[in-house]
Amino acid sequence: MQHKLFDDTLALLTSLIQGACVNNLTPESGQEVRNADTLERFFADSGAQVQRFEPVPGRVSIAFTVPGSDPQAAPITLLGHTDVVPVDEARWSLDPFSAEVRDGKIYGRGSVDMLFITAVMAAVTREVAREGGLPGTVTFVGLADEEARGGLGAAWLREHHPDAFSWEHCLSETGGAHLPTADGSDAVTVYVGEKGAAQRRIHVRGDAGHGSAPYAKDSSIVKIGEVARRIAEIQPKVSDDDVWRGFVHAFRFDPQTETAVFSGTDYTPLGELAAFGDAISHLSIAQTVLRAGQAINVLPSHAWLELDIRTLPGQSDEDVDALLYEALDGIDVEIEHLICEEATVSPIEHPLYAVLSEVLQELFPGAAVVPTIAAGGSDLRFARRAGGVGYGFAAHARERTLGAVHAQLHSHDEYLHLEDLDLTLQAYDAVVRKFCGDSRGSE
Structure with missing residues (x-):
């Protein structure tokens, strides 16, 4: 059974892909204002607190915070980015910004890197806001400029607005893919650091x-x-x-x-x-x-x-x-x-990592949860430098190996299996509620 938020999340992912916020590493590119506006409409009347940040025209990051009811409860911050890398349209067999759904997959630039996780983060946070919040504070941030190492996004926010939201416990891309083990056993990854x-x-x-x-x-x-x-x-x-x-x-x-x-x-x-x-x-x-x-x-x-x-x-x-x-x-x-x-890494012996491991083992019974590092970069390094922890987290079906998921990053005809959108939605909903103290659990 699909998660109750699946349809809304898919609709949001479609809109984010169609936003075509292409970052070619120049200050005037990206124009993440389009996806920031989409997210603000998505959160309308949810009760979440909204902050917009615009270091240069059009390069907008946006944060939605649902304050917790218990000052002692752990907060969580979900760092999603809204920009995507350029495309070679001649090498695509369809419009890279059409968000076309075909054979159980959604096609489009950014569908895997990382708009599907961004959409999931937004949907879970909005639902928490509509419910009136959790003991712990939940924040979702739609960040600009991640594909250019965050100079107009996370890096700028850390320098100019370091207290806009908590950097103590953060999740971002990617994780949740499986290893092709020699004996056929299941092993699923969580990113704990990056080079x-x-x-x-x-x-x-x-x-x-x-x-x-x-x-x-x-x-x-x-x-x-x-x-x-x-x-x-x-x-x-x-x-x-x-x-x-x-x-x-x-x-x-x-x-x-x-x-x-x-x-x-x-x-x-x-x-x-x-x-x-x-x-x-x-x-x-x-x-x-x-x-x-x-x-x-x-x-x-x-x-x-x-x-x-x-x-x-x-x-x-x-x-x-x-x-x-x-x-x-x-x-x-x-x-x-x-x-x-410098390279950054977060500890494996940590309450947030323990929750991530627990949720993945609920989704994939008997799986080994394997910490690894990313060869590339993500916005999580700014959380780690701020003294917090940051983990790359998602959930892909058992047959989606780490190599298969990596093959979609920045690829021609980039696509995401809708099954993985649903699994990641289930995973984030469970993690946020477990970590922020909701005794009701997730649906």
């Missing part, structure tokens, strides 16, 4: 000159090529922390295979999750941008290479620079810092 960012731009200098006379010139292009070659050979140390160890153990491999995966010797037993396992098990370095020269007949005196580096919890900017300088010893380079943010 950090340590972006670098590496500069080298060489001799300028005419392209017709390269003799004895110090070539910046040859240098940057050597830089790229050496960086490609860096082999960062594989993690030995409990989260990585537990993730591998959840697959229930034989001892020899488990040792090979855990040590980073061979990720192939993870199958569709081999790249994910590689990403979350050690510091990763992706060479993404290369620049040198302008005219074909001019020797460029400057070349640079940009690196998307993602760090594990506990790894610092100093650690990253030491690794790069060691690899590039003997080459005269300048290392420029771009976006730098």
Whole structure:
């Protein structure tokens, strides 16, 4: 039986997809005001307190708070984002903003990342408001600019309105997908942390000159090529922390295979999750941008290479620079810092995590609940930096593996199974009521 709020939640998700709040990383894009207005209409006459935030025109975040009746009860804050990434419309087989429902799926940009969770959060919060509230305060925030790392969304709110709502106990994307275990047992994920960012731009200098006379010139292009070659050979140390160890153990491999995966010797037993396992098990370095020269007949005196580096919890900017300088010893380079943010992680031994685990085991009896970290970023890092906890949480059907869910992120023809919308609605309703002290439980 579908949750009683399913139809309203699906209608809201449809409207949010159709809002087409595409964030192309420029300040004037996104225009999340459209989805903020949709959410405000959705909450009309609910009794929730509304706050709107607009750092630049059109980039609106919106918060709905239902105050608790018991000051001692734990609050919860649901962080949903309302922006989506751009689309290559020529690669879609349907209108990416039509929110078309077909064969038990809803298609559209943002349907998985993360508008379905945002819609669920809103529906559950509105229902709590209509009921008059719970012992603990419930807040839902529709955040702008998450896809550009939150500079006009969560990061801006933390800087300019840090007390607008509680950051103590937060939920956001994504979680709830299943692992393809070796023995067929069920294991479902919760995100407890995410890797950090340590972006670098590496500069080298060489001799300028005419392209017709390269003799004895110090070539910046040859240098940057050597830089790229050496960086490609860096082999960062594989993690030995409990989260990585537990993730591998959840697959229930034989001892020899488990040792090979855990040590980073061979990720192939993870199958569709081999790249994910590689990403979350050690510091990763992706060479993404290369620049040198302008005219074909001019020797460029400057070349640079940009690196998307993602760090594990506990790894610092100093650690990253030491690794790069060691690899590039003997080459005269300048290392420029771009976006730098430390990795964040929340404890597994925490009352909110215990509730998440309890609810997932109610939905999937006998399943192991497996904490993991995200290779990318989310707005949860701002909660953790503020001293709170943040967990990525949703619920997908048993046959939806972590690899299958990840395959939908930023994909062409992105779609969500409606069954997963209903499961996530059930899960959030139960979590909010359990954690905020509703003895009646969820429906």
